Amino acid sequence: MTPALAVHDLRLLIGGAAVVDxxxxxxxxxxxxxxxxxxxxxxxxTAHAIMRxxxxxxxxxxxxxxxxxxxxxxxxxxxxxxxxxxRMSMIFQExxxxxxxxxxxxxxxxxxxGSPLRQxxxxxxxxxxxxxxxxxxxxxxxxxxxxxxxxxxxVMIASALIARPAVLxxxxxxxxxxxxxxxxxLDLLRRLAIERGTAIVLITHDMGVVADIADRxxxxxxxxxxxxxxxxxxxxxxxxxxxxxxxxALPRRTDVPRSRLAVIEGRVxxxxxxxxxxxxxxxxxxxxxxxxxxxxxxxxVARGHLSACWHAEAVR
Amino acid sequence: xxxxxxxxxxxxxxxxxxxxxxxxxxxxxxxxxxxxxxxxxxxxxxxxxxxxVARAIVGLQTVTHGSVMVDGTxxxxxxxxxxxxxxxxxQMVFQDPVTSLNPRMTxxxxxxxxxxxxGLARGAALRERVALLLTECGLRPEDAAxxxxxxxxxxxxxxxxxxxxxxxxxxxxxxxPVSALDVSVRAQILNLLVxxxxxxxxxxxxxSHDLAVVRHVCDRxxxxxxxxxxxxxxxxxxxxxxxxxxxxxxxxAVPEPDPVAxxxxxxxxxxxxxxxPARMPSGCRFHTRCPMAQPVCRETEPAWREVGAxxxxxxxxxx
Ligand SMILES: Nc1ncnc2c1ncn2[C@@H]1O[C@H](COP(=O)(O)OP(=O)(O)OP(=O)(O)O)[C@@H](O)[C@H]1O
Ligand SMILES: Nc1ncnc2c1ncn2[C@@H]1O[C@H](COP(=O)(O)OP(=O)(O)O)[C@@H](O)[C@H]1O
Ligand code: SF4
Ligand code: SF4
Ligand SMILES: [Mg+2]
Ligand SMILES: [Mg+2]
Numbered sequence: 003m004t005p006a007l008a009v010h011d012l013r014l015l016i017g018g019a020a021v022v023d024x025x026x027x028x029x030x031x032x033x034x035x036x037x038x039x040x041x042x043x044x045x046x047x048t049a050h051a052i053m054r055x056x057x058x059x060x061x062x063x064x065x066x067x068x069x070x071x072x073x074x075x076x077x078x079x080x081x082x083x084x085x086x087x088x089r090m091s092m093i094f095q096e097x098x099x100x101x102x103x104x105x106x107x108x109x110x111x112x113x114x115x116g117s118p119l120r121q122x123x124x125x126x127x128x129x130x131x132x133x134x135x136x137x138x139x140x141x142x143x144x145x146x147x148x149x150x151x152x153x154x155x156x157v158m159i160a161s162a163l164i165a166r167p168a169v170l171x172x173x174x175x176x177x178x179x180x181x182x183x184x185x186x187x188l189d190l191l192r193r194l195a196i197e198r199g200t201a202i203v204l205i206t207h208d209m210g211v212v213a214d215i216a217d218r219x220x221x222x223x224x225x226x227x228x229x230x231x232x233x234x235x236x237x238x239x240x241x242x243x244x245x246x247x248x249x250x251a252l253p254r255r256t257d258v259p260r261s262r263l264a265v266i267e268g269r270v271x272x273x274x275x276x277x278x279x280x281x282x283x284x285x286x287x288x289x290x291x292x293x294x295x296x297x298x299x300x301x302x303v304a305r306g307h308l309s310a311c312w313h314a315e316a317v318r
Numbered sequence: 319x320x321x322x323x324x325x326x327x328x329x330x331x332x333x334x335x336x337x338x339x340x341x342x343x344x345x346x347x348x349x350x351x352x353x354x355x356x357x358x359x360x361x362x363x364x365x366x367x368x369x370x371v372a373r374a375i376v377g378l379q380t381v382t383h384g385s386v387m388v389d390g391t392x393x394x395x396x397x398x399x400x401x402x403x404x405x406x407x408x409q410m411v412f413q414d415p416v417t418s419l420n421p422r423m424t425x426x427x428x429x430x431x432x433x434x435x436x437g438l439a440r441g442a443a444l445r446e447r448v449a450l451l452l453t454e455c456g457l458r459p460e461d462a463a464x465x466x467x468x469x470x471x472x473x474x475x476x477x478x479x480x481x482x483x484x485x486x487x488x489x490x491x492x493x494x495p496v497s498a499l500d501v502s503v504r505a506q507i508l509n510l511l512v513x514x515x516x517x518x519x520x521x522x523x524x525x526s527h528d529l530a531v532v533r534h535v536c537d538r539x540x541x542x543x544x545x546x547x548x549x550x551x552x553x554x555x556x557x558x559x560x561x562x563x564x565x566x567x568x569x570x571a572v573p574e575p576d577p578v579a580x581x582x583x584x585x586x587x588x589x590x591x592x593x594x595p596a597r598m599p600s601g602c603r604f605h606t607r608c609p610m611a612q613p614v615c616r617e618t619e620p621a622w623r624e625v626g627a628x629x630x631x632x633x634x635x636x637x
Contacts, residue, residue: 040500136590150591180363180527181571182588188573189587207501210573213580233577251505252575253534259553260512260535266502269470 004071006031006201007052007090007169012065014047014056014225019273022047023225024299026065031168032199034191036212036233039222040248040270045205048222049171052203053092054082070168087114091162095174097154101146107157108142114164122164129160134190152183159190166198173205188215209252213237221245224270224281227300231307239318241309243286246317280312288313322390324489324521325352325375330384331545332370342596344370346545347384349622354488357515357522359536359553361529361568363592367545368525372493375523376410377401389488406436409482413494415474419466425452425477426462432484447484454517455480456510472503479510486518493525504531511535529572533557541565544603545595551628561628561635563610602633610634 005028014022022044029035037045050056052067054074066075069089077085086092091114094100102110111126112119119126123142130138133156146154155175162170172191176184192215194200206212212219212233220230221242229242240246250264268285271277280298283289293312300308303315311317332345345367352358360368373379375386377393386393391404412418419428430448433439439447449459455476466474475495482490495511496504512535515522526532532539533553540550541564549562560566567588574580590607593599599606605615612634620633 040502152591180592181529181573182363182567183591185571185573185585185587189585208573209501209575210580213575213577214573237575237577248501249575251501253505253508253530254576255530255533255557255574257534259533262509262512263505263534265506265509269472269503270500 003030005029005068006033006070007203008068008071009048009052010065010068012048012051012067013063014044014051015061015063016059016273019276021060021225021273022051024065025220025222025225025227027220027227027230029169029201029203031201032195033217034195034202034204034215036216036219037203037205037222038207038209038212038219040207042270043222044225045207045222046173049092049173049203049205052171053086053090054079055086055092087162087167088165089167090169090171091165091167092171092173093155093158093162093175095177097151097158097178098146100158101154103146106143106145107149111142111157111161111164114161116165125164126160129164130157133157133160133163134186135160152179152186155179155183155187156190159187163194163198163200167200169201169203170194171203171205174207175204176211177206177208184211191215209237209249221248224276225273226281226310227308228282228311229307229309230300231304235304235307241303241307241314241317242311243288243313243317244282280310288316322387323351324354324356324389325523326385326387327351327371327375328385328387330371330374330386331382332367332374332379333382336596340596342594343545343598344595345374346595346598348542348545348547350540350547350550352489352521352523354521355515355519356538357524357536359532359539360523360525360542361527361532361539362542363568364527365592365595366542367595368527368542369493371542372410372491372523372525376408376491377405378410406485407487408489408491409485409487411475411478411482411490411492411495413497415471415478415498416466418478419474421466423465424462425457425464425466425469428466428477429462429481429484432481436485438485451480451484452477454483454514456506470503472499472506475499475507476510479507479514483514483518487520489521489523491523491525494527495524496531497526497528508534529569541568544592544598546603546631547622547629548604548632549628549630555627559626559636561625561630561637562632563608563634564604566636567607567609602631604632 008028010026012025108119108126112122115122127138135156176187216233219233219236221228223244228244247266266285279295280293283293298310298312300310303309328349329347331347333341333343335341374381381394388404426448430444496507538552539556541548543564548564570586601617602615602620605611620631622631625635
């Protein structure tokens, strides 16, 4: 089956540094793929590159994105504008900031249909209802400041989905929300994937969110994919030292309170300081001379489970 | 003063006046005590009043009514001199390590300032104390000469903690101390806080919205909802046998980093959103979202009472 979205060997440069380097993955219709990693590892830039909305400072010098098999890099900016919002949409972390403060909820959601609100009103009301907004007939004429953060996120999801795109890119859609509201939004995303067959790329730094909703995961570190595979497999047996440490660093309900949490010494290097070889070598307990000299490429270590580590077999 | 708890908060309320309409009842009558050496977690959703409680305790917030006794000394309405004396015994660590440090002050000057200002150390003795504090917090003595912008977020939080510990406070109030940090760095800071508390035995009020973190570091946990305490219980009781419907909903909503456990969990989604503290619901303030609500909940505010080892404000707690 042709994947709904395929990203091939993406490389993004800022100055001379490859802040995203060789990133690739595919998402099937109805699948939720999580992109996880710590701050600055390149998750949002990858998302913006998929939408072809990169900031000026960033240059893409390699790779391409395909939607349902169609290579997007051959499209003009005008053609791309028709793709965004219709075939592929994006939602962001700060829903209040992403919505237009001077435009009503209804007008913003209607934009995705290409028709004015007068004509699209019924469709907008149905969409607001579908994303769980209570009393849509009242909310449709309100402005973003009259809504809570959770409601703004629902409005953003409604406007991203009204044209029934095949792909949704969600960049930390629940990070700014409380856990009780987060649970509601994750339930909504899950329902969209199942009922509409939307392919979802969910960017997050929260392993709990990944465990809850993702079918597959790609763990990013310093601009590269460290490990990728089925969610169950990655949590059961991580094959990259970074993933293993990230999971061990989390306090869990089954831990002895105040027991020592695993730490990853040091910190993520800045793009200008990326070392040659494995970018995790400076913090990795398994690093050796080969790791510092040669870049490990993603390789299959179990069926459908890929790790970019020379010592993947020795992890834990 | 021995015998008195490290902190006793009684019927504390902070109402923010609003330009038009009723005041925001951010904190609306809460009571608890904190023994020496004890860590109490304060959890709840954003806007429920956690930070306002923290600021009121360290005297950074005008209090509407109620009492805050730190080591037996009243903070509410205390004069400048009394407040200054009390502040030596309590320190606060905030969420954002970037804005809590003066960018033009070296790390050494920042960490040593509380000692210098109170005339407790100067010159070589001061430098020695600073070096010790930095080492204790996982930094190097040489770092004293550098400026905050030269450090990462996690290192800056270490600096803030070193400064807070300079006067060896008996009470440490931490407001979301690890919320702005990445997972790997968060683990370093949590380990540090656990070590420091073992070494110095200060009492600690630990404000956080992250229940996993709170379970890891706290002896007891207070759950706050709309300016009130819903439940206060020893850690294990709270996590294994939550009595208040809100505590149960909150625990159910936290996604576990374990796909098998997480997907097997019964889903008890809480409907709706937290109401505005300027328009408090009648009766039990949780009744608009509570799956257990009965007619009486809309009319009568539940009393704050003991159920087993826990304190709960609910007409129908899990017994
Ligand atoms: N417009 C820009 N100009 C210069 N550098 C940038 C720009 N946007 C991002 N970067 C840098 O590129 C790298 C990747 O950034 P990105 O925003 O993709 O990270 P992220 O994984 O989304 O992090 P977070 O979890 O903090 O959102 C970082 O080093 C960041 O500082
Ligand atoms: N200085 C202030 N003026 C007016 N309202 C405030 C002020 N600070 C906080 N509030 C309000 O008081 C309530 C509690 O806020 P806060 O204590 O910051 O909550 P938390 O720390 O639990 O997120 C919120 O409704 C908030 O908007
Ligand atoms: S390649 Fe080497 S340094 Fe990189 S993660 Fe694997 S063992 Fe560690
Ligand atoms: S008093 Fe009633 S509404 Fe309030 S928490 Fe208890 S059951 Fe729910
Ligand atoms: Mg980002
Ligand atoms: Mg707060």
